[in-house]
Amino acid sequence: MMTYHVENAKTFIENNCHKKITVTDVAEAIHIDDRYLYNLFVRIENATPKQYIDSQKILSAKRLLSYTRLPITEVAHAAGFDDVCMFSKFFKKRTGVSPTEYRRKH
Numbered sequence: 001m002m003t004y005h006v007e008n009a010k011t012f013i014e015n016n017c018h019k020k021i022t023v024t025d026v027a028e029a030i031h032i033d034d035r036y037l038y039n040l041f042v043r044i045e046n047a048t049p050k051q052y053i054d055s056q057k058i059l060s061a062k063r064l065l066s067y068t069r070l071p072i073t074e075v076a077h078a079a080g081f082d083d084v085c086m087f088s089k090f091f092k093k094r095t096g097v098s099p100t101e102y103r104r105k106h
Contacts, residue, residue, distance in 0.1 A: 005032055006044045010052065017056040020080045023049040058094050061087075065103040072099050 008030045013021065026049055027034035041049045061079045064070055070078070076087035076099075091099050 002040050003044060005030060005037065006040050009037055009041070009049060013049075013053050013056050017053065017060055018078050018080055020082075021053060023053070026053075054090075054094065058091065061091060061099065062095075062102065062106075065099055066106040072103075075099060 009026050012026050012029045016025075023038060024034045027037040030037070037049055041047060041052065045052065047055075057079045061075055064075045064078055068075075072088070073084045076082075076084045079087060081087035081090070088098055091097075091102070095102060097105070
């Protein structure tokens with residue numbers, strides 16, 4: 001049952017990472033307590049739900065930067081960010097390079 005909740009949470013995150021979503025949003029969507037979701041995630045995935053959300057946003061952004069010519073602003077929106085500067089900081093903090101540098105290298 002525990003892995004069922006985590007798999008449902010991961011599916012929800014993967015299907016909604018283009019939006020602004022929180023751990024509470026995920027927990028509500030799968031009808032469990034957010035603290036319980038957090039504990040399950042840590043136990044099963046060795047990561048917090050927030051870390052998983054962030055990793056999915058980065059993965060999505062990397063794909064768009066690598067395989068499309070969308071402007072960085074549109075990539076930011078597709079990753080659930082209204083502010084391209086916040087997206088750029090988020091991306092660089094997690095990848096070590098700016099979105100523009102990442103695109104140039106890939």
